Amino acid sequence: MVGQALAARLVELGHDVMVGTRDVARALARKEPDNRGNPGFGAWHAAHPTVQVGTLPQAGAHGEILVNAASGGASLEVLRQAGAERLAGKVLIDVANPLDFSKGMPPTLSVCNTDSLAEQIQRAFPALKVVKALNTTNAAVMANPAAVGDGNHTLFVCGNDGDAKARVTELVRSFGWRDVVDLGDIAAARGAEMLLPIWLRLFGVLGTPLFNFKVVR
């Protein structure tokens, strides 16, 4: 859902986008909705034909800016399959959350407090410029913040590379994000990922994922 929402928004804004997947033919053949009612990838792609679809190594080679929209548990392996040598020097927007559904609902975090998924990725791929961003909102909101409260709410970014954060900030501003707060180095991803438990509670009590945090100051 996250990859589809961002890919659709990026092509709408004129970007040249490739979605990477393990098995292109199988992904495109998937026409049935998933168990949450989301369209199958093939059905989604038929409605968004300008989005290119490639293997993980092809997608890794394609972009100047990469987006990790894999599940938290699969993220490191997906990036390994894309190939560290193809990723070197590029900006990676890490949107994933390390949700652990193995203990039932609600999910817990598989890493938190003294480490984060974004830091794990940065350590495993030191030549990547990892920027944690967009993981604290629903897919529809991240791609189009005006969908909630006229866009008057906050997006958090963090990472070790200032230029990478500036490029990501410019990109998300083009989505409509106006209040982008730089939390500092990649260790701040702990805080961003640790928003998930309260986000999930709010999703439950509000009955909609169409909300977001604003830092009022």
Added chain:
Amino acid sequence: MVGQALAARLVELGHDVMVGTRDVARALARKEPDNRGNPGFGAWHAAHPTVQVGTLPQAGAHGEILVNAASGGASLEVLRQAGAERLAGKVLIDVANPLDFSKGMPPTLSVCNTDSLAEQIQRAFPALKVVKALNTTNAAVMANPAAVGDGNHTLFVCGNDGDAKARVTELVRSFGWRDVVDLGDIAAARGAEMLLPIWLRLFGVLGTPLFNFKVVR
């Protein structure tokens, strides 16, 4: 700081307040500021003479509504010293955060993800009606939310007892809180306490504790 801010606000609103401390004479003798520049308890009390000061058992016996404003690491022991039999049936507003400073700065959480300080308190004192609230803001903001953004931001409450949450909600509304969101049972305290890492980062980058989260929806 939290206890002082809440006690001052409560007497201002006409409540009968007692602060509990291990050694009353020693606390009142403390006139020098602490290492963060906060006034010593005795100096603070001289400026707020209508706040009563008692032992932990006296404070536990005094209030209809109790506030845990001890440090996270001391909270369970402070409540034990107050005496489980005196606390039984009362509402406890748990404002504490389980911050662990032993690994340096910034602090990590001593419990999170699969448990929380509020749940530990609720398990240790099953006859208390624990309501997690006010732990996600600075002391000045919790007592007087209008200090930030005209009070247009969110307070989270959670707990297992609906009547207790209603009483706490009524109390915090008298402080000026207008957007009080009930997150559900006491396990939601995980999410509220896990806001601390991003709160601490924001404190650093904004350079002030005078901010708060608003749930825009």
